[in-house]
Amino acid sequence: MMAAGCGEEVAPPYPESWVYWLQGADPDILSSLPFALVVMDYSRDGTERGEYTKREIRRITLTDKVVLAYMSIGESEDYRFYWDEGWYSDPPEWLGEENPEWEGNYAVKYWHEDWKRIVLEYLRRIVEAGFSGVYVDKVDAYEYWADSLGTAEAARRMSSLIKEIADSCRAWAGGTCIVVPQNGVDLLLYDPSLYDHVHGWSLEDVLYSSAGDLTPVRNLKERGKFVLSVEYVYRGALYDVEQYYRRAREPGLIPYAADTSRRLDSPVIIPGVQPRH
Numbered sequence: 001m002m003a004a005g006c007g008e009e010v011a012p013p014y015p016e017s018w019v020y021w022l023q024g025a026d027p028d029i030l031s032s033l034p035f036a037l038v039v040m041d042y043s044r045d046g047t048e049r050g051e052y053t054k055r056e057i058r059r060i061t062l063t064d065k066v067v068l069a070y071m072s073i074g075e076s077e078d079y080r081f082y083w084d085e086g087w088y089s090d091p092p093e094w095l096g097e098e099n100p101e102w103e104g105n106y107a108v109k110y111w112h113e114d115w116k117r118i119v120l121e122y123l124r125r126i127v128e129a130g131f132s133g134v135y136v137d138k139v140d141a142y143e144y145w146a147d148s149l150g151t152a153e154a155a156r157r158m159s160s161l162i163k164e165i166a167d168s169c170r171a172w173a174g175g176t177c178i179v180v181p182q183n184g185v186d187l188l189l190y191d192p193s194l195y196d197h198v199h200g201w202s203l204e205d206v207l208y209s210s211a212g213d214l215t216p217v218r219n220l221k222e223r224g225k226f227v228l229s230v231e232y233v234y235r236g237a238l239y240d241v242e243q244y245y246r247r248a249r250e251p252g253l254i255p256y257a258a259d260t261s262r263r264l265d266s267p268v269i270i271p272g273v274q275p276r277h
Helices: 027-032 054-061 113-129 139-143 151-173 192-197 215-222 238-249
Strands: 018-021 037-040 066-072 075-077 095-098 105-108 133-137 178-181 200-204 226-234 254-259
Touching: 018 254, 027 054, 054 066, 054 113, 066 075, 066 113, 066 178, 113 151, 133 151, 139 151, 151 178, 151 192, 200 215, 215 226, 226 238, 238 254
Parallel strands: 018 037, 037 066, 066 133, 133 178, 178 200, 200 226, 226 254
Antiparallel strands: 075 105, 095 105
16 A cells, blocks of 8 residues: 555555554654554644654655544644633633543534634644645534534534545645544434545444444445544453454454553554554
8 A cells, every 4th residue: 555645646545554643653663663554643742843844754654654644623622733822711702611521622613714714724734744634533523512503413514624624635735635534423424425525434432332333334335435443442461452353353444452541642562463464
């Protein structure tokens, strides 16, 4: 599988393995690891000062990897380049309540034009750094706004934002920009045209959930899309990982066993298992 930056024409990738490393990812280490697809932050620590250079990202893509930049579009993060300290006391109309489970993350009215401008500026930085595409998180934020907007309308507005991200990235890059949303896969039920804008999807915490419905996996694969899976099951025991891999591969998911700490601050390497040669 050949990797490319956002500015190059590529065919949709079908990775056999992937790694999810957000905090302090090291380009040299990622270049040496035999994963086909990398999901990392566009910055070492999430801040503007920590942004990776184009040369650093190129170092990874030159090793035949697809490299996706993590980007949250359903919540605002108070350590990002766009954050204004004045928002703590006087928030803009599109900024909502802080997520009680994730300090510093705030709900946003993701359909608001001011927020969309921020998202597209974020995206442009990713494109200019040479990433192969974007890994779009918090698309399931539409569920947060379902009571006020209605589920169908909240889903439509989120789908519209994802499509705008995909179209903008590919227009700026002059080629194929890989777009992979995480969670919120039911968006495809509300807007089937979204299939045409994504290369794949990622499912988090699904296989061990009683509410996990893998029907969307079949629908995605029938349309030639790949489906990633991440479960936070690794705690030093090989048995847990092997069991997860068996469960993931049965419906055709591409698994990544992350540490139970959920910090995603280092790659989980298990010789002979993750990645499997």
